[in-house]
Amino acid sequence: MLETIKLSKTFKEKKAVDEIDMYLDEGESVGLLGPNGAGKSTTISMISSLLKPSSGDVKLNGLSTIKNPSEIRKVLGVVPQEIALYEELSAYENLKFFGKIYKVKKDILEERIQEVLEMVGLKERQKELVKTFSGGMKRRVNIAAALLHKPKILILDEPTVGIDPQSRNHILETVKKLNEETGMTILYTSHYMEEVEQLCNRVYIMDHGRVVASGSKQELLSILSTEDTIQVQLSKKSDALLEAIKGMAAVRQVEDTNHGIRVISKKGSNILADLVHAAENVGTQITHFQMEDPSLEDVFLHLTGKTLRD
Amino acid sequence: MGSFLKKDLLIFWRDRKEVLIALLLPIVLIVVLNTALSGMFSKDGDSIDIQVGIVEEDQALEGFEQFAESLNNLGIDEAEKEAILSQASSINPSEMLNSFFNNPEIKQVLTTRVVSEAEALELVEEGELHAFVIIPEEFTYKVLSSIILGEEVDVALSIQAEEQSTELSTLQNMMNDFIESINLEFALGSIAEGENQEPKLPQGGIEVIEGVETFSFTQYITIAMSTLFALFMAQTLAVKTVTEKRERVFNRIILTGSNPFHYLMGKTLSTFILSWLQIMFTITITQLLFDVFPDKSLEFWLGLLLVITAFALTVAGLTALFTSITLNVTDTNAASGILTLVIMSIAVVGGNFTPIQILPTFLQRIGEWTPNGMSLTVLLEWIQLSNPGNLVIPIVILLGYFLVFLVLGMAIFPGRGRN
Ligand SMILES: Nc1ncnc2c1ncn2[C@@H]1O[C@H](COP(=O)(O)OP(=O)(O)O)[C@@H](O)[C@H]1O
Numbered sequence A: 001m002l003e004t005i006k007l008s009k010t011f012k013e014k015k016a017v018d019e020i021d022m023y024l025d026e027g028e029s030v031g032l033l034g035p036n037g038a039g040k041s042t043t044i045s046m047i048s049s050l051l052k053p054s055s056g057d058v059k060l061n062g063l064s065t066i067k068n069p070s071e072i073r074k075v076l077g078v079v080p081q082e083i084a085l086y087e088e089l090s091a092y093e094n095l096k097f098f099g100k101i102y103k104v105k106k107d108i109l110e111e112r113i114q115e116v117l118e119m120v121g122l123k124e125r126q127k128e129l130v131k132t133f134s135g136g137m138k139r140r141v142n143i144a145a146a147l148l149h150k151p152k153i154l155i156l157d158e159p160t161v162g163i164d165p166q167s168r169n170h171i172l173e174t175v176k177k178l179n180e181e182t183g184m185t186i187l188y189t190s191h192y193m194e195e196v197e198q199l200c201n202r203v204y205i206m207d208h209g210r211v212v213a214s215g216s217k218q219e220l221l222s223i224l225s226t227e228d229t230i231q232v233q234l235s236k237k238s239d240a241l242l243e244a245i246k247g248m249a250a251v252r253q254v255e256d257t258n259h260g261i262r263v264i265s266k267k268g269s270n271i272l273a274d275l276v277h278a279a280e281n282v283g284t285q286i287t288h289f290q291m292e293d294p295s296l297e298d299v300f301l302h303l304t305g306k307t308l309r310d
Numbered sequence B: 001m002g003s004f005l006k007k008d009l010l011i012f013w014r015d016r017k018e019v020l021i022a023l024l025l026p027i028v029l030i031v032v033l034n035t036a037l038s039g040m041f042s043k044d045g046d047s048i049d050i051q052v053g054i055v056e057e058d059q060a061l062e063g064f065e066q067f068a069e070s071l072n073n074l075g076i077d078e079a080e081k082e083a084i085l086s087q088a089s090s091i092n093p094s095e096m097l098n099s100f101f102n103n104p105e106i107k108q109v110l111t112t113r114v115v116s117e118a119e120a121l122e123l124v125e126e127g128e129l130h131a132f133v134i135i136p137e138e139f140t141y142k143v144l145s146s147i148i149l150g151e152e153v154d155v156a157l158s159i160q161a162e163e164q165s166t167e168l169s170t171l172q173n174m175m176n177d178f179i180e181s182i183n184l185e186f187a188l189g190s191i192a193e194g195e196n197q198e199p200k201l202p203q204g205g206i207e208v209i210e211g212v213e214t215f216s217f218t219q220y221i222t223i224a225m226s227t228l229f230a231l232f233m234a235q236t237l238a239v240k241t242v243t244e245k246r247e248r249v250f251n252r253i254i255l256t257g258s259n260p261f262h263y264l265m266g267k268t269l270s271t272f273i274l275s276w277l278q279i280m281f282t283i284t285i286t287q288l289l290f291d292v293f294p295d296k297s298l299e300f301w302l303g304l305l306l307v308i309t310a311f312a313l314t315v316a317g318l319t320a321l322f323t324s325i326t327l328n329v330t331d332t333n334a335a336s337g338i339l340t341l342v343i344m345s346i347a348v349v350g351g352n353f354t355p356i357q358i359l360p361t362f363l364q365r366i367g368e369w370t371p372n373g374m375s376l377t378v379l380l381e382w383i384q385l386s387n388p389g390n391l392v393i394p395i396v397i398l399l400g401y402f403l404v405f406l407v408l409g410m411a412i413f414p415g416r417g418r419n
């Protein structure tokens, strides 16, 4: 129902978004994953008609929204990355104001406000000023304000950044419910892999303004089907061992982790014996090892050479 | 649009600090400045030096002779005639005036010199004299006829000046006092002599040619401060737009698909209401505290109301324009900085900090065309002259400013959030 076609945005010299092709089908929950500065927010601003693309198009049900953004504004609920609320007003007053300018009918507005407050779990505190709220509560009102007009598509831009785990869980559950129970189409932006894994059927991975991979979780994991991930625990850490392993022909990547080291090697290369030898050579011992299922995190590492939290 | 207006008013109201500043600061400033400076102004009597020309068109001796002759025509006996003449010589109007001007206390502030009318006009024009007093022809004769014989005569001392000034009004007050004291003296004198008529100086007494009333320092400071703070109100509300933009609320407003003009009109209307209320509040409270505008007619207050309403509209238009500008630029801090600069500049040249007269002439010209300068000028003029005709053009111009600002603001209002 919504698609982007070679969507691009250049700020001065910088290509923030570079020929992105994406689509959202009705009822889907899609993740947009990428590190800070990848171009996620810029993409969302263009989709939601706040920002004019440098080139490319955004289509709603096959019709371009660039020239006439009013249609897409009607069906879209956008939860911006920033808290877009009046701090001086109460949660209720904020929702009332936005509800009125969303042209929610007068006779149902009150009911609707209570409904969205219920959804985000802030019914009891609706009379308090937003500026007295914690970061997590503000984020929840921020979401509530985007739901007032019952949008068909909900776009959330990193809605869980910098908040307590409780609010975070609440938000994730709310989004899941909206998708599963009301059939709302979701585009969920995040740089937390586990959120996207939990919520989304399909994922786009962005880096440096480009989509570097996309597909269902299984499809993305199959990118790594040519690799083995081995988690190794050592009696004693050794830099020399790291170097030695890096030198092995079948090894693609070595990473220092909390528990020991993680080795990514060519599938079926059977390097376990080599690892044991190498450890002995530098005077340490492998106390434990485990073949790991790759995670999306590993896919990301594989594609971009960096972790999501860089 | 109602939603936007309500929201803007509510947000302003929530900021108690801002509300208090808007309502109390102008009044506090008026009280402080008034106490501190008006004392200084009235003590100015010591340092003031009023240069007055005396144009003597009267000939005292001939006046006496003329008076004596007129007694002959009345057909009274010699003895009575003698008595009247001796009374007349004790009065000697021009001598009285003379001794008034030479009174040591008066001489501290007045410097007189006798000049011809032509000279006097020239000197006034050159600024050498603040004013000149004309003692008209037949002054002695007419005053004596009036006082002693109770005849109706037409005579008046006149003060002429080029323009209204503190010196002029001081001189005028002193002369008034002088005339009054003489009137009193004769009234007492005639009672002592057991006569029943109340001698009076000629009708008209003193006539000032230009600028009958002047405005007081308190009046100036009241109007200057209330209009100044209305300008600040424009700034306060325009800066709220900066916040709305920075906090992305404006983006959310755009996403609702609501008509952007409603947003702008909400800003405009809330600024109008708040600045109007603020000026009215300031003027009402200072009026109650100081009786700033004593004994003014209903007509005066209506005129004041009209000008203030027009000015508040202009201020609202200014906010509309600045709101649009703020939404268009990337650097909102620079935008609010420039706004502050503009507001302070027009406040200075418009005469909100000091009377416009002390500025260089070219700045005065500009200042008269700023909305605040124009309102200030027209209101001070209104206090002095109360001529409704003088209000029309400035009000039309102020409304014109409002429309121009508003239309410009609408024209550049952005349709999208980020650019
Ligand atoms: N208004 C702007 N002007 C210039 N550069 C921008 C602007 N907005 C974003 N960028 C740049 O574009 C890139 C992508 O930013 P953004 O879309 O916010 O990334 P993300 O949301 O994925 O963290 C960043 O390098 C950022 O600095």
Ligand SMILES: [Mg+2]
Pocket (backbone or CB within 6 Å): A037, A040, A041, A042, A081, A157, A158
């Ligand atoms: Mg972002």
